[in-house]
Amino acid sequence: MFLSVPKGHLRCLCQPGPFLEGHPGLAHGGAIATLIDTSLGTLALAVAGRVVTANLSIDYVAPVPLLSVLLLEAFLQRRQGRKLFLGCDLWDAEGTTLHAKAT
Template identity: 35%
Template sequence: MTDSQIEEKLQAEEGFKEIKFPKQYGIGRSYVGGDTDKNRLIVRYFIRKSDKRFFAKVFFGAMAQGPPFHAHGGSQAAVLDEAMGLAAWVADKSVVAASITIEYVKMLKLLQVTRVETWIDRIDGRKIWMKAELKDETGIVYSRGTGLYIALPEEKIDKNGFHHELRAQVDE
């Protein structure tokens, strides 16, 4: 797959809006999508306009390899974790992960663009349970994630930083 083919597959589909990872992000870049090496992971985030559900499109490059010619389970886990966390932040729940569980359903071949769909499963006080599925473009599920995330106390949130930039994009 050429770079231009990859970029084309990573574009927003009709009815979706791309959400850019905020520039004000601590002292560095995202562990998952912040690497500029296109041979590892390329990640784009989206909101479906109709219901505000959170999605990602991810290209698993050669440097995401685990078993020969297939994505490393850790790369899938990292993608699912970040997508679940960001989905909560986009839904105005500023969270950190307490526990995540990943189910590997099928080996994921490298050098393809996949899709992650993420949603809030339930909320109980500061506890927020998230779910996510990583699929190919035909809908085949390769891995699933569930996570318990804890909402940060209001005083721990920088309203002019990461949270503010994400919410501003959703509310546009």
């Protein structure tokens, strides 16, 4: 995991293994949601200190094959008072296939 607090940006490489299987050969959507939620929480904590999630919305764009290497990018979109608005994109390692988007 690579974190830049001044830029409000986090990058993470991950590889879902067989214990995260949903449909045969694919990562479970709940495991993908957990990965996204944890990464956004880590970024929010680093940027603002104590935080809680008010809303998490995930669009699943393409299935994630087990054992594929993924690049997760989380970013600060804006601050509004105490609120942080974050985004997250989950790509294949080459950056050609978008698997999920979250806010």
